[in-house]
Amino acid sequence: MTHLKFVLTGVLAIGITPLGTAAETLQFSVAGTLENRRIDEASGIQAGRGDVFFVHNDEKRDVFVIDPSGRHLGSFKLVGAKSRDREDITRAPGPNGAMLVIGDVGDNRARRKDVELLFFDEPRPHEFNEDRAVLHTVSVRYPDGPRDTESMAYDPSSGMIFLLTKRDIPPRLYGVPLATALAGRRVEAEFLVEVPGFRPPTTQDILVQPGRGFYVSQPTGMDISSDGRRAAVITYRSLYLFERCGDETWAEAFQKAPLEIVGPPGTHQEAVAFSADGSSVYVTTERRPAPLHRLDLHPPLTP
Numbered sequence: 001m002t003h004l005k006f007v008l009t010g011v012l013a014i015g016i017t018p019l020g021t022a023a024e025t026l027q028f029s030v031a032g033t034l035e036n037r038r039i040d041e042a043s044g045i046q047a048g049r050g051d052v053f054f055v056h057n058d059e060k061r062d063v064f065v066i067d068p069s070g071r072h073l074g075s076f077k078l079v080g081a082k083s084r085d086r087e088d089i090t091r092a093p094g095p096n097g098a099m100l101v102i103g104d105v106g107d108n109r110a111r112r113k114d115v116e117l118l119f120f121d122e123p124r125p126h127e128f129n130e131d132r133a134v135l136h137t138v139s140v141r142y143p144d145g146p147r148d149t150e151s152m153a154y155d156p157s158s159g160m161i162f163l164l165t166k167r168d169i170p171p172r173l174y175g176v177p178l179a180t181a182l183a184g185r186r187v188e189a190e191f192l193v194e195v196p197g198f199r200p201p202t203t204q205d206i207l208v209q210p211g212r213g214f215y216v217s218q219p220t221g222m223d224i225s226s227d228g229r230r231a232a233v234i235t236y237r238s239l240y241l242f243e244r245c246g247d248e249t250w251a252e253a254f255q256k257a258p259l260e261i262v263g264p265p266g267t268h269q270e271a272v273a274f275s276a277d278g279s280s281v282y283v284t285t286e287r288r289p290a291p292l293h294r295l296d297l298h299p300p301l302t303p
Contacts, residue, residue: 002045031294032069038290041065044089044189045271046100048122053273053282054100059083063102065128068275068282070292074128078102081118081134087270088152088221090161092178098122099135103152105163110146111249114139117161117181139186140176142297147172150270151219152179155250157228162250163189164233166218170196173254193251197258198235205237209267212236220270224250225278230297232281234272235238238262239283239295246286264293 033040034055041058048054048065052073055064061083065073085106092099100122105115119136140163151164151171160175174189181187199218206213216237224231231242231250239261244253268286275282281295 002166003053003260007303022126024045026261026295027179028261028295029295030218031292032071034064034284034288034290034292036066036072036075036079037288038062039290040077041286042101042271042284042290043087043286044152045273045282045284046091046223047273047276047282048091048100049076049098049276050125051231051276052125054089054122055271055284056086056089056102058106058286059085060089063089063100063132065123066292068289068292073125076123076129077131078120079126079133081116081137081170083114086111087150090152090154090223090279092119092154092161094119094121094135094140094182096121101152101154101263102163103163104150105140105149107146107206109215110148110167110217111134112146114141115149116140117176119182129180136182138176138181138184140181141186141188142174143188143191147174151222151233153222153231155224155228156226157244162192162218162221162222162224164195166220168194170194171198195254197254198233198240199260201237211237212267221272221283223273223281225274226276227278230274230278232272232274233258234269234283236267236269239264239272239281241281241297261295264295266291 043058045055061077064075069106086104087106088103102118120132147165148167149163163174165172173192205216221234233240240258271284283293
């Protein structure tokens with residue numbers, strides 16, 4: 001498939017030391033379009049075993065399987081769980097192999113006392129069109145009141161599922177140990193740190209996108225690479241890449257300046273995922289038809 005390239009410039013967060021030419025060498029390309037038109041509000045994407053990705057809509061029970069060009073490979077429903085506002089998906093180790101975890105964590109008006117994480121076994125290729133049972137559901141409560149969250153990722157370095165809030169300024173990072181989540185029905189998330197590296201809206205943002213321009217810095221999706229070293233956070237304006245070095249925790253790494261790449265084009269990006277090998281980042285949007293953008297990484301991210 002022909003790849004249309006967008007050369008994007010890394011933009012610095014206010015007051016942060018320049019990152020050299022790293023951002024200037026990174027390019028988004030259009031890897032394809034989500035073929036299945038039932039994906040009309042893509043809110044989460046996650047790489048699975050083999051060369052596949054799992055995608056889900058915002059408020060529906062369907063999970064879709066695609067290849068790296070967006071070609072449809074199958075779809076299934078989750079049986080045994082209601083859906084209120086499913087915002088992200090991640091992958092974590094389970095007792096019988098890899099599990100997928102969907103975060104029903106959206107809360108636009110910050111009224112939900114508890115949000116939910118839904119666990120189910122990752123299907124193999126011959127199961128891509130077979131409905132899946134939700135194996136475990138855990139209710140999560142924040143220690144400091146309801147929060148609207150659209151970004152969730154499993155961190156293999158700490159064994160925690162991270163939740164990054166959307167409307168707090170700066171966004172707040174919470175963690176739930178995977179073992180705790182699997183052992184109980186109700187848990188309290190741990191507040192870890194504020195994440196200050198998202199560039200505030202500019203006057204141009206507000207003029208170009210009246211109304212929506214005020215929200216371009218809000219995190220709408222997150223993923224952590226399978227080696228636990230890199231984090232990708234998508235907002236309505238930019239992709240932010242963070243890197244954990246040495247023995248740093250993510251609480252420490254999220255205090256450092258991220259690499260910001262403006263784009264990909266569009267205003268409704270809400271789904272981001274590393275490829276299984278961590279060499280690329282994929283982004284797609286809630287709108288339809290939905291392009292699938294790819295960013296090939298050239299390590300190291302830091303200057």
